Amino acid sequence: MTTSQTSARPADTAGRVTAARPLRMFLTLDAAVTAGNGLIYLLAAGPVGDLLGLDTGLLRGIGAFLIVYGILVAVLAGRQVPAAGPTKVVIEANLLWAVASVATAVFGWFDPNTVGTVWTLMQAAVVGGFAVLQINGLRRIGN
16 A cells, blocks of 8 residues: 555545534434434323324334434434445335325324324424435435
């Protein structure tokens, strides 16, 4: 390896770290919103269930899942350059969640009230937005 190649490597790494900042930010925001939402569902399932017209057991289950998922996304976001494979899994999971949320609202699964249906669609938009931002962030680092 030549001297120019040796010195180019740290600059390349620094460039990737800099390029990964938006992706890390979007993953961190996703993790915080997801885990926060999960905590609310888990700890306040009764009032939230009344507001949305959803079963408290369903909300607690979703809440527990969202907390674990949020923690995993936070771990990924904590890396200087998040790995492409796990990031793609997060993006795909977010897209799947958004599509499933729209289907839930359209088909009236789980019988939410009007507020619950609107909330479900709003969540789909936010989660879908995270996926788009994460896709763009991943492209910035060349993956």
